[in-house]
Every structure is written in structure tokens, then in C-alpha cells.
Amino acid sequence: ALDSINVLTTTLPHFNFGFLQTLTNNFCDVPFSTGGNKIGAGAFGSVYYGRLSGQLGLANTAVAVKRIARDMIKNEEQFNNEVEIMALVSHPNLLTLLAYSCDGEDLCLLYPYMENGSLEDRLAMRMAGKPSLTPMQRLKIAWGTGEGLQHLHSASHTKPLVHRDVKTANILLDIHHEPKVGDFGLVRLGGGDGGMRTGTVLTQTVVGTSAYMAPEAVRGEVTVKLDVFSFGVVLLELLTGLPAMDQEREVGDLVGHLEELIEDEGDIEKFLDKRAGMLMEWRQVSPKQIYEIALKCLLRKKDRPIMAEVNEM
DSSP states (O other): OOHHHTTOOOSSSSOOHHHHHHTTTOOOOOOGGGGGGEEEEEEEEEEEEESSGGGGGOTTTTOOOOOOEEETTTHHHHHHHHHHHHHHOOOOTTTTOEEEOOOSEEEEEEEOEEEEEEOHHHHHTSTTTTTOOOOHHHHHHHHHHHHHHHHHHHHHSSOEOOSSSGGGGEEEOEEEEEEEEEEOOEEEEEEEEEGOOOOOOOOOOOOOGGGGGGGGGGTTTEHHHHHHHHHHHHHHHHHHHHOBBOSSSSOOOOHHHHHHHHHOOOGGGGSGGGGGGGGHHHHHHHHHHHHHHHHHHOOGGGGGGGGGHHHOO
């Protein structure tokens, strides 16, 4: 496995593990909010705060170092995948990979630090001292996220890249609340069929997060329309502030939950996130239209728009 890592085809800079240890105060596990370095943790490992002083030509720049345990072959694959993919794509709404490290006990990826955390944490009001996102901020986050995904699907490559794990936890917000889609470990080439870029590739392993997953994903189909479906779920979260999955609800997943509520009540306006503002404020961003777009994203595959059409709407 080590050999395979050494032949990574990438132009990205490599940092040695020792340097990253220094940078993150030896991967200090005290939470960042209480003066330590740990920003977060996920299934893959943990994320730590550090500051570059001049490296990569970045003076005094805050970075997030994702440390990925080497213990699972799947982690190595996702690490390689992200390093290779991120050397190909660059867009203001995709999280930039600054550098990587594979010479130490664990694998590491370096990103710019995102001051405003993940969209998931912000919608759930989990970030101390950060107010609820306003309707206008939510609209701009939806738009930017859509632009980032469209770029991933259509830019710079002969075949479209499919993210496969679009969710609010993977949408990060910078200091200006500009969204950056991150976590490219599961990105796969979709099928290419000329101009439309909607060809299907079959995969043996179904990945992603079930509440965001298009029905055809279960059959192992990979097309750009997987991400469109997930984006529809993200729009519903932006409107309602409710999580994509909640075991306490009668219908756990948000799509089914809202279907039931709106069948009874008939209007998304009753279920808009009140923490974001009064109905008057919400109406400035046409929530009914955003909801209509979300519903189109959630249609069955052949009726679902591609990301370019979603952004146009």
C-alpha cells in the first residue's frame, strides 16, 4: 500500500508528518473552542487547526489538517482519490486542497481553515456565538453550492466527476459565508455520453449518507444526478432548518417527513426555519420557488434536472 501512495500523480505540495505535528501542537485533542487544536472528527479521523508561517507562500494563514488513520485500506483509497481529484479541479465554491502528507504514521490533507464551520453545524445552531443564518445567506449558500457542484460535474475533464456525498456536513462556510463543498474522498467518474454528461457507471459499493441518497444509488448507479438529488435535500434543510435524518420523527428522513406535512398542510411557508427570520424576511428570497426547485431535484432520475439547469432556476 505504501508503494501505491508514493506514485501519486499530483502537482500538490507534500509536507512531512513531523512538520504537521509541530503545526497542530502535536495533534492536540483539546477542542479548538477551548484553546486546543481539534476542530472536529468524523469516521475517517480528526481535523486540527494550525497556522502556516510562510510555507506555500502563505504567511500566517489558518489551515485545517485532516488526519486520516492508515488502518483501513478504504481510507488509503479515499486519500489517494482526493489528492488526485483535487489537483484537477479548482473553483471558488470547492474546498481547496493545499497540500498532503503521506510519509508518517497517518495520512494528512491540508485545507484552508473555514471560520464559519459546516452548514450542518450552523443550521443546528451548534456553533457558540454564531447567529442563525438569514434567509438571504441561505439563498447565497444554495447558489454557491450549486455552482461548485456544476463545476465538478462539467469542468476540466472528459468525464463528469460525481461527488457522491453531498450533504450539509460537507458544505463549509468561509469568513464571508461563501460555501465550499469539501470531502472529495468518494468522488467517482460518472459515465460520459457526449454533451449531456449524464451517462451511468455502475459501482459495486454503495457509498454516501442514506438520508441524502437518490433511490438509484442503491442499485449502484453513479451519475451526476446523484448529486442533484442530494442537493435537493440540502435545499430542504436550508428552508426548514431540520436535519436530513432524525430518528425521533415518524418519518426519519426529511424528504418523507416534509412530504407528509405538506400533504396535510399544503404549504412550505408554514415550515420555514423561524430562527432565520420572520415570514416577511423569508419572502425576500422566494422560499416557495426554492422549494419547487428542491422538488425537481428529488424527482426520479430521468426527470431530474442537471446541475446547470438547477442553477439557472
